[in-house]
Each structure stands twice: as C-alpha cells, then as structure tokens.
Amino acid sequence: MKIALIGYGKMGKAIDAIATAKGHEVILRVDLNSQHLLEKxxxxxxDVAIEFTTPETAYHNILKCFESNVPVxxxxxxxxxxLPEIKEHCEQQHQAFLHATNFSIGVNIFFEVNKKLAALMASQPQYDVWMEEIHHTQKKDAPSGTAITLAEQVLAAVTRKTGWVNxxxxxxxxLSIISKRIDPAPGTHTITYTSAIDDITITHTAHSREGFASGAVVAAEWLKGKTGVFTMRDVLNL
Incomplete structure (x- = not known):
C-alpha cells in the first residue's frame, strides 16, 4: 500500500515507522516546509492518505485528498x-473518509466501556460525574478530542448533565473536564462517578504514541478501496 503522510511531526514519524515495518511504502511526507507537495x-x-496536522489546516487538507480521489x-x-461539511463533500464526491479522535484500539474499547457505565449510572442520581485528561505540553487543543468524545458519550446517557465545561x-x-498538560504524558483519560458512599473510576493510560500510530495504519489498511464515511467502530466491528 502506498501512503501519503500529511503532517510529519511526532505522530507522523511514528506512523511512518510502523507502516514501513509492515511493508507499506510512504511515498509522500508533507510538513510545514513542504506544503507545496500537497497537490493532485x-x-x-x-492508495490512502493519513492526516495528522492542526485544527487550522485539516479541513483544507482533507478536501485536497478528495480532489485527488484519495481515501483519507x-x-x-x-x-x-x-465535520458535517466534510461528510457531505465525501458522500457527494463518492470519496472515502475515516475520522477518529483516537485510533488506539484500547481507547476505542474504552469508549464502549464508558458508554456502558454511563448507561448504568443514568438512573443513579446520587452520583456526580467529572472527567480529567492529561497530555504532553505540545498538545494544541484542550480538552482533547478523546475527552470530548468521552464527554459526549456520558451526556448522551446521563441526562442530569446538560453540557461540559473545561x-x-x-x-x-x-460535566467538568479538567485538562492538565504535563510532559511526557502521551495521554490519560479518567471518568469518575462520585457519591457520599463511594467512587467508581475508569481510566485509560497510554504508554506511548505507538498505539495511536498503529491504529491509524490499521484504519488506512481497512479504508483502502472503500467509499463512504467511517469511524474506528467500523474498523474494529464494535
């Protein structure tokens, strides 16, 4: 499989190493100094593009991939x-797009655990719920996309909470999300339900970027040859 890497920071380099080790060929590496390469x-x-850049450039980069008939x-x-605009463009142009706030297989299983626990706690008003996420200091957004996904899952079930605040x-x-930026933490997400009697806490802790990078390569392998809009739930059949 021939891969275009759009974004060549720490995550891009980790994806490059894993994809190459699996026998794929990275034919394009686009970073801040080579934006001119992002052309049809x-x-x-x-065969597929993997995009890990910035909030300011992602939308434009994805459209460039669609224009070039490349799954992204x-x-x-x-x-x-x-995101709704991107999904509309994808469907209208019969392209392929897969987005995830986190590609780690463990995190995506954690998402399912979070939804199940939230459903169980929905009928237990004696419990309050709050969240914490910890990332490295180079993390550009707060709360993290993974934390927002987790929060939206909680809010969908625990209707006594009407929105999240950072x-x-x-x-x-x-729903309080406390964001901390501490090096070298690659990512920890915790959801805590607390009452006067006890606490229930679930946590996912990443040890390195390898899980995220490996999951992105798995997603790219799965997406090749498809059309439509997908998530990691489709990749992992969750």
Whole structure:
C-alpha cells in the first residue's frame, strides 16, 4: 500500500515507522516546509492518505485528498465544527473518509466501556460525574478530542448533565473536564462517578504514541478501496 503522510511531526514519524515495518511504502511526507507537495500530481499516486496536522489546516487538507480521489484517514482534532461539511463533500464526491479522535484500539474499547457505565449510572442520581485528561505540553487543543468524545458519550446517557465545561465546576448540570498538560504524558483519560458512599473510576493510560500510530495504519489498511464515511467502530466491528 502506498501512503501519503500529511503532517510529519511526532505522530507522523511514528506512523511512518510502523507502516514501513509492515511493508507499506510512504511515498509522500508533507510538513510545514513542504506544503507545496500537497497537490493532485503528488497525492493521486497514493492508495490512502493519513492526516495528522492542526485544527487550522485539516479541513483544507482533507478536501485536497478528495480532489485527488484519495481515501483519507484523519486524526486531527479541534476542527470538528466543520465535520458535517466534510461528510457531505465525501458522500457527494463518492470519496472515502475515516475520522477518529483516537485510533488506539484500547481507547476505542474504552469508549464502549464508558458508554456502558454511563448507561448504568443514568438512573443513579446520587452520583456526580467529572472527567480529567492529561497530555504532553505540545498538545494544541484542550480538552482533547478523546475527552470530548468521552464527554459526549456520558451526556448522551446521563441526562442530569446538560453540557461540559473545561474547568472545575460547581454547577450540578455541567460535566467538568479538567485538562492538565504535563510532559511526557502521551495521554490519560479518567471518568469518575462520585457519591457520599463511594467512587467508581475508569481510566485509560497510554504508554506511548505507538498505539495511536498503529491504529491509524490499521484504519488506512481497512479504508483502502472503500467509499463512504467511517469511524474506528467500523474498523474494529464494535
């Protein structure tokens, strides 16, 4: 499989190493100094593109892939207000798009555990719920996309909470997400249900970027040759 890597920071380099070790060929590496390569003449040679950039550039990069008829796997967060537009473009142009706030297989299983626990706690009003996420200091958005996904899952079930806030919070209707930036943490997410009697806590802790990078390569392998809009739930058949 021929891969175009759009974004060549720490995550891009980790994806490069894993994809190469699996026998794939990375034919294009686009970083801040090589934006001129993000054109159809280069992109169309790839079987799939993997995009990990910034909230400011992701939307444009994805459209470039669609114009070049290249399936795109995107892990950039912080731009998802435009996700409905991207989905519409994808479907209208019969392209392939897969987005995830986190490609780690463990995190995607954790998402399912989170939804199940939230459903169980929905009928237990004696429990308050709050969240914490910890990432490295180079993380550009807060809360993390993974934390927002987890929060939205909680809010869908625990209707006594009406929205999330990225701060410690005293309003009972708000779900508090506390964001911490501490090096070298690649990512820890914790959801805590607390009552006067006891606490219930679930946590996912990443030990390195390898899980995220490996999952992105698995997603790219799965997406090749398909059309439509997908998530990691489709890849993992969850």
């Amino acid at each position: 003449e280069h992109l169309e040679k790839a 796997v995107c892990g950039t967060t912080g731009w998802l207000d435009k 701060a410690e919070n005293q309003q009972p209707e708000n």
